Structures are given as structure tokens and as C-alpha cells.
Amino acid sequence: MRIILAPMEGLVDSPIRESLTQVGGIDRCVTEFIRVTHGMLPPRIFYKYAPELHNRCLTRTGVPVAVQLLGSDTDQMALHGARAAELGAPQIDINFGCPAKTVNKHKGGAVLLREPELLHRITSAIRQAVPSTIPVTAKMRLGYEDRSMGIACGQALEAAGAAEIVIHARSKVDGYKPPAYWEDVARVREAVATQVIANGDIWTVDDYWRCRTVSGCDDVMIGRGLISRPDLAVQIKASQSGQVLPPMSWPEAVGLVKNYGRALQGHLEDKFVIGRIKQWLNYLRRGFVEAEAVWPQARKLRELAALFACLESAVLKPRAA
Incomplete structure (x- = not known):
């Protein structure tokens, strides 16, 4: 099983990635999204969001960092995926999950879940633009207005060549309100061959095990839970062998x-x-x-x-x- 630190825009920057990966238990990080519009961004923008590119895209403790892109212009997303790869990104992630109104208004993030065919075009374009040795992955929600589009979107990403799909277990309209619908993540996982990673409302070790049971996903992405309890990943890893570690003081x-x-x-x-x-x-x-x-x-x-x-x-x- 793997634990991935979620890319929380406006909070999970490089210094906080360094802080949390030093505690341990985290297998991968993802940058805050780099917004792609109509012009080619200079390398300094990539380095701003992913200064780890100066260190083979690893944190100081050796945890790999994926570079995340957000946008809807297929050609520009492909160009920026290729540029990120040239600069040393070991993985290109695509944001199809951001629920922010401003982002959605400008056709980025979760609003694209209304159009599975556009998800496919964007992902396919990046996949073709990036060397085959570099995985292209995606983060999505279960839908926009409701959770009915999860399977269609997951299948579109699979067909486009996504190596992994992280699914936040809510729709855009659900926001972050409990509960997380892990059972709907399971339905998507059963409908695709691509690796699915569950995300949403994992605050404790018990939450992890419930999520794993309901979603069927061994791998999870955690954001708010790791921010509120920095040793959560270590505690989850210890629980795999039945250990209970003293909590962080x-x-x-x-x-x-x-x-x-x-x-x-x-x-x-x-x-x-x-x-x-x-x-x-x-x-x-x-x-x-x-x-x-x-x-x-x-x-x-x-x-x-x-x-x-x-x-x-x-x-x-x-x-x-």
C-alpha cells in the first residue's frame, strides 16, 4: 500500500512537503496545480511550484514529487506536460478535481467532469507528448452536479492512457461535506483496469481501514488528515503489522x-x-x-x-x- 500527500492549493507547498515527509510514511507528493492557459509558462513557474526539480524532483528525504497541471486547452496542456518532463518531473498529474468556483468558471478542475470526452482528449494529448517512461496520472471527483459521472470519467481517463486515477469520494457540489462516498469509488475501481487511489475523509488509522474495506483501494491519498495529524501516515504504516505507535507530541x-x-x-x-x-x-x-x-x-x-x-x-x- 502507498500513501500519497494530496496537493492542497494554497497550503501544501514545498516547505510543508519537506516537513511532512521528514516525519515519514509518505510515498509520494503532488505539487499544487500549475494553471495552464493560452501561453507557454517559463521554467521559473515550474520551479516555483516544484523547487524539488532542482533535486531530481525529490524531497530531501527522497520522496518523489509529481508535477500537477490544471487547464482545458488540449494543446497547451500537452506542451506544458512535455516541458515539465524536460525539466525533470518524474510524473505528470492532471487536476480534474478542484472545486473552486474561480477555477471552474475558467474551465478548469472539476467542471471538466461534465465532459468525459474532454478529459480523454486532454489526458491523451499529454500522454502522447510525454516520454513513455514518465507516467501520466489524474485526480478527479465522482462528478460535478452529482456522483453519476464517476464511471464514465474513470473509463475516459483509462482509455486515454492514465496510469493511475485518484478519486476524491465526492462530487463538486458535495464540496468537503461528510460523508465521503467510498462505495462510489469502489464502483469506478471495478469498472476500470487502471490503478485507482481513494481520497477523502481519512483522518485516522481507523478511517484508513474503513476506506480500504469499502473502496477496495489499498493506496490512498491524504490531505487534510496529514495536515491535522502529521504522523498519520506513519501510524497507518505501523498498523499494517499490528503496531500502535505513540502519537506525535x-x-x-x-x-x-x-x-x-x-x-x-x-x-x-x-x-x-x-x-x-x-x-x-x-x-x-x-x-x-x-x-x-x-x-x-x-x-x-x-x-x-x-x-x-x-x-x-x-x-x-x-x-x-
């Missing part, structure tokens, strides 16, 4: 967040670093009671040093008898 989590902030300081203004850290802290509230306790104070802070100090000072008060 709050001081260890704070260390990760601080290292992440310092890495961001190299190329972002402090106000943006603070914003990214608060994003992560907000997710950590689900995995750590200390994060929940410190959140009301931390969310108001506007200075980086004060935010770090606030995180370090988080101490649980004993409950009243």
Missing part, C-alpha cells in the same frame, strides 16, 4: 510548524508566513487539543515571533473536578 508538532515558518521566511513576507502558519494551526486543532486551546489567542497575533511564542506556551490546564 505537541512539542514535536510545534517544531514542525516553526521549521515550516522559517523555510517560508526565505521567500515570503512575514504577513504571508503568519497566514500560512495559522492555516496549518487551524487544521492542527483537529489533531491536538493544545492547538485548540491556543487558537483563540494565536489567531489574533500579527507578529511571527509572538505567534511562535504562543505556540510554545500552549499548556493544557487540568480540568476542574
